[in-house]
Amino acid sequence: MLPTTPVALAFANTLAPRTPALRAPEPAQVLQHLAALTQLLTPWDLQALGIWADASERYGMRRVHAHDGSGLPDGQIVVHESPAGGHRALLWCMDTSPRCQVWVDGQALDVPLQSNGQPLTLLPGHWAGEDFFCLATLVDDASGPAARPADLAAAGDPASGTSRGLWVGQVSTGLHWQLHPAADEHWPSPWARWVAGAGLRVWADRQSESSAPARQLALDSQRWT
Secondary structure, rough: OOOOOOHHHHHHHHHOOOOOOOOOOHHHHHHHHHHHOOOOOHHOOOHHHOOOOOOOOOEEEEEEEEEOOOOOEEEEEEEEEEEOOEEEEEEEEEEEOOEEEEEEEOEEEOOEEEEEEOOOEEEEEOOOOOOEEEEEEEOOOOOOOOOOOHHHHHHHHHHHHOOOOOEEEOOOOOOEEEEEEOOOOOOOOOEEEEEOOOEEEEEEHHHHHHOOOOOOEEEOOHHHH
């Protein structure tokens, strides 16, 4: 299945330009262009581009190869669609690390950064509802009092960390929160879900969703409890 719509062809040509440019574009320019195009792609476009396995999917990834001439290094792009289909998130990470940048509805999100300027946010991310996009994060020396030696040691190698924080961005307001496990908590893969009438709830991992949440954001408050 090959991309045929103008937007899908533009997306494909950005990843693998048919005519080599005299000078490769800057990665930031390429990613911003892809983020803008992502909002215009149909589900069938995403399937034809090899990002979603099926047009009915809301999540999928595609590898990017530096030798294709896009100006991007080897890495992968991920596209997440919100549950009701009202929003799309584009994530990008290089092959050397699962740290990712993210755009929602074509806009770059203000994700937390490590002290060296690299994102603390990690693939794959998830929608906690139609209005909240969430990403697990590394614990960094600039992240607050919850940072622990084991996590700080893992900052150079995300795969070796044992506990994660959670970054939550609210699309409608632009507000965001950075959560960390307490010293006596272990969050191997934090997971959030919007619960109608209750608010946003966060668990240490998806498997513990049947137990009491580790954090909760009430409907009438912007404070975590």
